[in-house]
Amino acid sequence: MSDKARRWTVHQRDLLQSCYVFDLEALTCAPEGQDPQSSPLTSQYYVLNSPDFVNVVALTDQGQCVLVEQWRHGSQEVTIELPGGLVDAGESAEVAARRELLEETGFEAKDWILIGACRPNAAIMNNSCTTFLALGASKVAEPQFDGGGEHCVTSLRGWTEVVEAVRSGRIDHALVVAAVCYARLHLAGQ
């Protein structure tokens, strides 16, 4: 067994379908240094090009965490998640996080700390999700949803209750679980 993982080169990239929040592409790939015409490993891999994501662990001065409930068309259920969304073109992750928190919940926060960044799905997606801890959160406005179907319901839960909901599976979106992991590591390290 080699002691280094094989690297690959993309030789062709075909857009198959634009899907509003992501593009589906087929990549024709061969192991690095191999001729794609003759390599027996040359293959097509399907990937999603997607904008980056952000999410926010927003805590009030009373230690309550801001959560959103919304319908998810992938899992076909109402989920409990942290506020978050897509980073717009030209926008920084922190600006996007502040915007999403305000739009989805009407909350702002005083102190913003980047606590982690993950790959939502390194196997099939090219983007990252950056998590912020937002301290001193308070409600300053009503939520502002875009003209489409977006619709969230905001709630506040104690932080230990949020961690317990991850443990029990009531909160189960992987990117929210990852964000809770980053927040626990950050808060434990203080």
Place this chain on the structure above:
Amino acid sequence: MSDKARRWTVHQRDLLQSCYVFDLEALTCAPEGQDPQSSPLTSQYYVLNSPDFVNVVALTDQGQCVLVEQWRHGSQEVTIELPGGLVDAGESAEVAARRELLEETGFEAKDWILIGACRPNAAIMNNSCTTFLALGASKVAEPQFDGGGEHCVTSLRGWTEVVEAVRSGRIDHALVVAAVCYARLHLAGQ
């Protein structure tokens, strides 16, 4: 603001593209109880139908965690992850986790404990990822990769080193971060 999140009904489901490890579908949806012909919110949403995933926090009796390094075509880099993969049709999550651990790393384990299940991406995917803690792991064989391009390099790292790699971002696949979160919660609760 309503105090309940809006629910939706799928009125049509169109397969757009089969992509080997997932199918891309377009769902035509309207809010629950609304006529899709007349609702102004009737929209198409793109989702991936995917088999379920599993991953494994496999610890040796010496407290070392089994990791795999592999090329990821989504992020176009070599990642460090936990062993895992797709659940085959008709297979239980635990059987799939045992199979993936053995195939990817040549390790078996004595005690298998389900410690969490998450939605890899509730917004666009319909599947779940189940995480197992596998105790008493030891190497019993050489890895067995399928005929295609799969290729992993196994390494062992202390558990605190794995947690530190999540904190630093060196380990950043969201499903691995989620699995580490479940393992920390389980191990803290013992």
